[in-house]
Amino acid sequence: MITKREVITIPESPVIHPFGTRHTPEMVIDLSKRAINFRIDVLRMVYQNKTGHIGGAFSVAEILTALFFHHLRVDPANPHWPDRDRFVLSKGHACAMLYAALAYRGYFPVEDLMTFRTLNSRLQGHPERQKTPGIEVPSGPLGHGVAIAAGMALAAKMDRSKRRAYVVLGDGEINAGVIWEGALAAAKYKLDNLTAILDYNGVQQTGATIKVMPLEPIAEKWRSFGWHVIEVHGHNMLRVLDALDEANEIHGRPVIIVARTTKGKGVTFMENDHFWHGSPPTSAQFEAALSELQQEVGRWQK
Amino acid sequence: MITKREVITIPESPVIHPFGTRHTPEMVIDLSKRAINFRIDVLRMVYQNKTGHIGGAFSVAEILTALFFHHLRVDPANPHWPDRDRFVLSKGHACAMLYAALAYRGYFPVEDLMTFRTLNSRLQGHPERQKTPGIEVPSGPLGHGVAIAAGMALAAKMDRSKRRAYVVLGDGEINAGVIWEGALAAAKYKLDNLTAILDYNGVQQTGATIKVMPLEPIAEKWRSFGWHVIEVHGHNMLRVLDALDEANEIHGRPVIIVARTTKGKGVTFMENDHFWHGSPPTSAQFEAALSELQQEVGRWQK
Amino acid sequence: MAEIVKYPFGEPISMRKAYGEALVSLGKAREDVVVLSADVSNSDYSGMFEDIYPDRFFNVGIAEQALVDIAVGLANGGKVPIANTFAFLFATRALEQVRTHLCYGQANVKLAGAYAGLSDSFDGPTHHSITDLAIMRCLPHMTVVIPADPIAVHKLLPQIVSLQGPVFFRLCRNEVPVIFGDQYEPRIGKGIVLAEGRDVTIISCGVMVARCLQAAQDLVRSGIRPRIVEMHTLKPLDRELVTRCAQETGALVTVEEHSIIGGLGSAVAEVVSDTCPVPVKRVGIADRFAESGPYHALLDCYGMSVNDVVIAAEHAVAAKGR
Amino acid sequence: MAEIVKYPFGEPISMRKAYGEALVSLGKAREDVVVLSADVSNSDYSGMFEDIYPDRFFNVGIAEQALVDIAVGLANGGKVPIANTFAFLFATRALEQVRTHLCYGQANVKLAGAYAGLSDSFDGPTHHSITDLAIMRCLPHMTVVIPADPIAVHKLLPQIVSLQGPVFFRLCRNEVPVIFGDQYEPRIGKGIVLAEGRDVTIISCGVMVARCLQAAQDLVRSGIRPRIVEMHTLKPLDRELVTRCAQETGALVTVEEHSIIGGLGSAVAEVVSDTCPVPVKRVGIADRFAESGPYHALLDCYGMSVNDVVIAAEHAVAAKGR
Ligand SMILES: Cc1ncc(C[n+]2csc(CCOP(=O)(O)OP(=O)(O)O)c2C)c(N)n1
């Protein structure tokens, strides 16, 4: 049995690298390490409560870390600050990773993480606005993120605010028609303050996307819908940070960052296997995964 | 007041040019003329009952005529023949034109046309399967056609039948997300027995598509979703006939014929004006429209 | 009470036009209001707002799911969005958006459901909206409001916008008689007794209220004195009023332009079965699709004629004995 | 009657596994059956059919609207499609497809709504399906069937496929006790009296039937003899049986894993308010969203414990007097 304390894998209070600061090697190392530590937290959360989604949480570790510990202009002490950047985890099932990021970012106590999906927890099975500080809108049913973020970006434009809207999408998720409705609308309104990040891990719930619902040519799809496309290695922290910055420089159209990632990233037996979409590990699997991730943290430590 | 008899603008029983016959000049002339006569029927139906959609009916006149009087392998005497080609008018609001084509094709008495949208009529405001022979599925709520026709094409493949599925789409209609869900699925299952025809008239209900919801680059959108695209002048009967044939020769992927058309085609004051999407004409407008269309028939008569 | 209802009724006025005007007034009064439509702004008359406040108007094309989701995003930015499309589309095509973000997420978005009931009569059953009340009513946190005439549209819309949280405002397309006078002061959540009576209570909403008032005159002539209640708010239902009517009149009739399953009739039956079991006769569409045709003819043919109300009231009274 | 219900209940069996097995048997019996899923075939267990009949199985990705529409196209070609996804998605995301093509168009498509009620308990309120019965029930031409245990799944699925027209088959995700013995022979449209009693009738469906049988034992101990009715078909409702129970026992309790608005309770209240007004107490979720947590704990916390049924029955009996 894991105690609540054990979850604190980064005992020092985490450094925030404010938006606009240079992407120094130290910062990249710090954020990369942190992303792996978040994977460990997620692993513990899902293992302890025997429920949750590991695969798609692991694939967005670097993306969420880059957003919450550098790129997003948010204030955990004032989560309703009107000019905060807006973030939507459209692939809501990956919320264990978001909860880890939010907790360490200061939105709520890190101790709460281990209550994930239990009765009376503030951390629901999928993101929930009322219970969890830092969540803008619920998610879980896939497909909403593009259109919602478009609405957020539209509101920012009306307010002549510099705030931006960010949305993280799953690749299976973009099978959903409402994604393309939102894509058309964002292009119509030239929402260059909207950045989508596609977690292009090539796997959805029941198998590889190429088998379940082929998506190639992915960049052409978004381009033909009026979006600017940036392709990036989604586990390379520096590239992710740079891509997020680059998106701010695209004018007159929304941007999608197609992040090439691996589902279950970091744990060899979980990678690319849709079994790990929504299954909790056994204790042996937990130990193996933990040790692999800890070794990986160790490699960044050097 | 128009009597029921007056609707019969083609008194001779219409020639059917069976599928596979050569697209002779006589056939093209006959079908072109017939399409204009159908416009006259539609005009009368909408005028008499003061309700219905003219603009989008006029833009598909040649397409529906080509399909029902040549291309489709159907048998009005046996509307449930299992191996009939399947046709879905996804932009169901244009059904006045479909009803005209079905009536003259022999599915039900031509006299019934003038009962359009009245109580107890077999001709509902939007297509209805139970009441109207020749209708495969209801339509009206936009967006269903691609996915439904994909299901029809899939069934044909399972049965190893040569029957094909056809669907006519509006350009405004393809704003709807479910269109793109269906497009992905049709490509996944390589449904080369599915032909979509996009009535690309550039106008939707509240204005030009470029203003309401821009769709360009249209061909790239469909290509990036895995479809073969044929572009054609949608009021040029020979080109429409040829494109429908050409679609049969594309293997391994579904085909969309992007038909460049004009909303309200054939009546100068109706063309390209979204006002004529769903408004019935006054008596003066009716007379003016009728005379312009009759002159046009006359030109083909020579 | 006589001042609430106008006798004789005023000339018919277009409900959608009244709605467009109310929207424009609101646009003036409240700068945070934004209006969205899904390529039907010339049907639902939200286009009247667009003409005057183009910068606060968004036409998202034929994309009802995105319509609601974009509104959710705008609400997150502090706007008060009023999303417009056909009632049946909110209640079906965009329902997951409504459930997840408006009801569960409690986004402050208002839905103006145009062409409700059979009012888009000629377009036929694909466009009729005969189950929207059942669908919206079952969603937690949803408020469901149904104006009975053009005056009600004007009086209710500002309240809807002032309310925090999602509201479904169910609108008729057509010209309907003005039944309310200046004394009509609806408050969301409170039913209104339009006429007193002790033999039976007729509870109705929307354009059927006028038909109930007509039915009341027939009933009085045949010796039945009905109480007439206008239930402009279907959810939250005025349970106290419903129970009191059951206690005081011993029988109820519900009248709605909707299926007899799941809507007002069902809401009333739920309450009185719990608090004061009395006969409830439900007037509405008998769980079937209608057809294309003229509006008032459809109402008559599909179980919502004045006479249908009269007969239901007679049956309700007769059932009291047993 | 004792043979219908097994006492003590059998060991818990996974409902979704029972469903997968029933689907496979059906695949053998009927070549015209095709199965579709929307990227959740390892959740809804339609994947068991895929394993054996891959050529008759279609995974359309995360596209529930296309799922239903493609099924409509297949039905048009003479197949009998069984579409599979989460119950809440049929009842919201794909609802317009369901309404327009299955109900209005009467396409012969079956919907297997997985993870219904609170049974996808840990995924939380976004995935819970607490209004699907209200939504499906209000649609004309829809048949709504809710199996109470794994045996019922096996017995009902073939009937559903034999029926011409759309059916919504509401399925629990989890392991539930086997309550029925071999004598259980459900017929769609007919409720079943599982236990006789004269003081009150408890009408329930789905996994709550087991809890009602447990509640009955408690009630008998405290001197109340409840009649227990299993209403596996919510629509068309067995009105005769409901009315007879009202007449013979004078009070009713409805029990469902669903909001108390619009579902079984509402259907029963509609009927008895019309035919035989008696107290009806509705057990279910009190018009709110639940939360994440273990399944049985959620049922207990959100108003569907055995004790909630007992208390409702006591209240119903007490209300008879008044
Ligand atoms: C509309 C909808 N359909 C189905 C599901 C069930 N579901 C949850 S996650 C998932 C797969 C998502 O795949 P992807 O978007 O690729 O996510 P990732 O690989 O990043 O986990 C599915 C089908 C859902 N949540 N919402």
Ligand SMILES: Cc1ncc(C[n+]2csc(CCOP(=O)(O)OP(=O)(O)O)c2C)c(N)n1
């Ligand atoms: C889902 C849906 N949304 C809105 C409508 C209302 N509507 C009917 S026709 C139409 C415009 C269609 O435009 P388009 O597809 O371009 O058709 P066309 O120009 O050929 O008439 C709209 C918005 C509808 N029928 N269905």
Ligand SMILES: [Mg+2]
């Ligand atoms: Mg993926």
Ligand SMILES: [Mg+2]
């Ligand atoms: Mg058009």
